Amino acid sequence: MGDAVRVGIIGSGPAGLAAACRAAELGIPHLLLEAEAHLAHTIFRYQKGKHVMAEPGVLPLRASIPFEAGKREAILEAWNARVAQLGVNVRYRANVTAIHGSKGNFTIVIADGSTVRAEYVVLAIGVQGNIRKLGCEGEDLEFVQYQLDDPDAYQNETIVVVGAGDAAIENAVALAARNKVTIVNRRDEFDRAKDGNNALILKAIEDGKLACVYNATVASVRPTPGAAKPGAVILNTAQGEAVIPVDRVIARLGATPPREFVERCGVMFPGKDPGAVPAVSPQYESNVPGLYIIGALAGFPLIKQAMNQGYEVVEFIEGRRPEPADAPLLKAKFARIPGFRSIDATLERIRARIPILSPLTPLQLREFLLDSEIRTPQPGEIIFRRNDYSNSFFSILDGSVEIAIDPVDDTRTLTLGSGQFFGEMSLISGRRRSATVRAGAGCVLIETPRRSMNKLIASVPSVKRVLDETFLLRAIQAHIAPGIDADALKDVVASATVRRFKAGETVFREGDAPGGLHLIRKGSVTVSRIIGGREVVLAYVPAGQYVGEMALLSDTPRTATVRAAVATETIELEGGAFKALLATRPELRARLEETYRQRVMANVNATAAAGSGSLVQFLMAQGLGEATDVLLIDESLCVRCDHCEKACADTHGGISRLDREAGPTVHNLHVPTSCRHCEHPHCMKDCPPDAIHRSPSGEVFISDACIGCGNCVRNCPYGVIQMGAPQPHRPSLWRWLLFGGEEPGAHTPVHDPSAPKKAVKCDMCKDLPGGPACVRACPTGAALRVSPERFIRIIQGSA
Incomplete structure (x- = not known):
């Protein structure tokens, strides 16, 4: 017969440790099960001397165990001391392989064959067991690693660090003291990192302590026998392929939840996305009654958040309802919403009314709303104007907004109501606002800043999918087919694909067979022709416009070459689907034919001034x-x-x-x-x-x-x-x-x-x-x- 406790806690990271300490403090029979021989394995594996941050800074700490920003060693020492002081019941090297039962009668199975009976189970195992790899050729070569224990163990090496999160930043900065380091970021900023780490890496790059390659991904890693360096990293960058000879590659790409194990315990996930986290209630209870999930596994990797949850989950198990640490902050925001009654009711109302936010767990939604603002504009108030350069994202909770879809006629508007969103076009493209938006009656908006929205897009794949699909439809409606409803555009949208081009890369060439139309959603392109045996640039086309309609309408080979002037994204509309739409919409065909005639005349004029082509290309x-x-x-x-x-x-x-x-x-x-x-x-x-x-x-x-x-x-x-x-x-x-x-008489002061x-x-x-x-x-x-x-x-x- 195994141990019998009221609360079985699996995992001794910050969340599990806080839960165990609170249980010990209250005298609740408990057992903390840890697979390793020490507490807090993830933090134990941090690089030596690592500075651990206490974020989010706006949240107060609620735990029976101390924590403040400081060195890894000091934090672990304080935690071990507190565990000993409280008499926490810990069993080390207890690798849990299964959890059976439900509330009041759980059986926890350990790898050595022993079992533990518990009335409640708190799952706080984190996600570090399923490390993400590079996903390319060479990801398992000898000089590629996914963990860094001691940066001082490496000296005089050329090292590429892949990743843009906190671990990658801290590794890169620590290694740069004795090595030549390049950090590779697939985005154009470090928007997933804590503010302190963001400032740290940017200062290191500015000071020349390390190099950074933005907007880049690893295409492959290859051994280079006989060369000065044992290997090379091949990168896909906005400027083309780049090759970096290396001694070592350290990829810090995070981890995915141990989904298979969690699902065997009976826990359900809200979707099939690999990065999805289990659905839990505001009290951290999963769909399995009595089984609670906290910390990184629930989508909250920050230490302070995890510790607060560890404290609170024990309170919930004991039948108490402590106010969450973020409650005062959310209450102050929600007070602007007419009819506000409670935080929980408002959160549920937001999830129910705004589909794009429904995949978020209640805990993820709380974090999202902490970064957002509630706006209650008066009817007719302008949210933003056409050609403004703001880039925040808006979700409509109540009421409606009116979008002026015609730059000439303000009376032509599109109404968006509760549950819909707007602002995604500027968020994605970085261009000016494409329309003027005014508030309707009873309008309540959630405004989310660009950085927070990008973080959500990166962490919740379903949100990214919805935004991309909506962008496709609205971009086509705004720039190519105004006034045509979504149903009529269904086949065109289904055939559309997002194409990405590096600076200088060809979109299509003069003489190519007629193909689709390209709507430029980000970046810009040049249009050129061969004149007198040389290529001459005829036009420059920025985002928000389109190219390729000439071959589409005339069904003749491409009459010009189009190249990306900078890193560019286009939406390519497949020719067959678009022609079928034109056959049923004569007004749309007339619109495109007018654009066609204007561009033919422009090309004639530009050809006559062919000497300007080299100048345009130079500029x-x-x-x-x-x-x-x-x-x-x-x-x-x-x-x-x-x-x-x-x-x-x-x-x-x-x-x-x-x-x-x-x-x-x-x-x-x-x-x-x-x-x-x-x-x-x-x-x-x-x-x-x-x-x-x-x-x-x-x-x-x-x-x-x-x-x-x-x-x-x-x-x-x-x-x-x-x-x-x-x-x-x-x-x-x-x-x-x-x-x-x-x-x-003027006096000039000394500088x-x-x-x-x-x-x-x-x-x-x-x-x-x-x-x-x-x-x-x-x-x-x-x-x-x-x-x-x-x-x-x-x-x-x-x-």
Whole structure:
């Protein structure tokens, strides 16, 4: 006969340990079962000297065991001491292989054949047993590993760390002290990491302690016998294939729940996605009565969250109902909702009314809502305007919103009601808002910031699927087939595929057989033809527009070559399905034929100005392909007076944001060193204090929150950001001209060289009603700021 206890706790990580300590503190018969020979195996395996963070910072700690940010060793020592003090009943090397029974009569089977009877079971086993591998050729080579115990054990090696989470960041930074390290991030920012680790890795990259390859995945890992390094990592990057010779690859890609074991215990998962977590109640009880799941296995890997759950689950088992630690925060948010009664009722109402959030467990939903804001706009209030550059995501809880779908006729609107969402197009594409949205009657919205939404998309595959499918439909409706309902577009949407192209990669070539139409959802493309034996760029097409309709309508070979100007995503609409739609929708065919005629004329004109093609191609390499605004100087008019620079400095505290002489010049057109205000700003993605923003009208600017870390300087590929300190008082441009640089009697203070430097860049004088000072100060009209589309027209007209 085995042990008999009231509560059997499986796993001694932070969640299980907190539960056992609370049970011991209350004198509840319990047994903590741990498969290893020590407590908290995951933290025990952390690299030596690792700093463990206490996040989320907004949550108070509720546990019978201490925890505060500090070194791994100190935390483990404190936990061991507390376990001994409370007399926690622990059995080590007890690997649980099965759980049978239900509430009041569970049998826990251990690998050695022994059993434990328990009235309740708390499953806190985490997910570290199922480590994710690279999933490519070479993932199990001798020099590839998925764990790092002691970074000091490696010296003078070339190491690639793969991953963007906390473990990958901490490993990379620790290894960089004695090795040459490159970290590979499949995204363009470290949005899965804790804020502290995000700042840590960005500072290390800025200081040159390690390198980072963004938007990259591992294609393969290969041995290199006889070479200086034992192997090589082959990466797929936005710029093409990259090969890095290495001594070692350390992949920290997280883990998947031990689903097979959990399902054998009778626990149900809400879906078939490999990353899905078990469905549990707000009291952490699974569908098996009396079996509770807490911690990382329930989708909450943060230590403080897990410890709070460990404390609370014992309280729930004992029949008490402690208020969750996040309750005051949620209550303050939900108080804005008309008719708010309780947190639990509101959470259930949100899950029931908003389908995209229904796959989230109650615990995941709580975390999601902690990051979101509740908005209750008045009827008619504008949520955002067409061409704004905001990128938050909105879910409609109550009421409705009106979306102006026609940029010319505001009376043509689309109504979205309770349960639907909007804002996904800017979230995914990074482009301006494609429509103006106004609140309807009784409107209650959940607004979620981009970083939090991206985190959800990355962790809940079903949410990503819904967003992608909705984006496809709405993008087709907005840009190609306005006024056509979803049912009529069903076959077209079903045939659509998302295509991704690296910078310079060909979408289709001149002479290719006619194929589908490509709607550009992210990035931009160039259109070129062979003229006089050489390729000439005829047009630039940004996201939100489409290419390929000419071959589709005429059923003739492609008349031009289309290439990605920058990393680009398109939605390819299969030709057969789209032609079938055109056959039933003459108004749509007429619309496309008009676009076709306009582009034929544009190509004729561009062909006549074929000499501009090389110029367009050159300027694409200078960042025009991802710009929203660019400063252009006509050298035939410029008199080199530098009034543009002086006006910029006068407007911005003595520091000019542009360098007139620097930058490329081709023919009579000069592109000085000045911010391009990119569609996807490189500077914005890695700003620790979140000091770089985009105004609703498009200007990318740096706020006073800048801490001077220099990450934006490093990330900008065009060298248009500098570090500078506020300058002493300077006379205005007009007084400078009048008095030769000094005002009579003016006192110029001595500049303090110790003043802290901060990042500075062009903000297009966003707070001045007259527009950019550099343009206004030019006495000859040589300077102008234009969009890329207008820039191309100017170039082709001047050739």
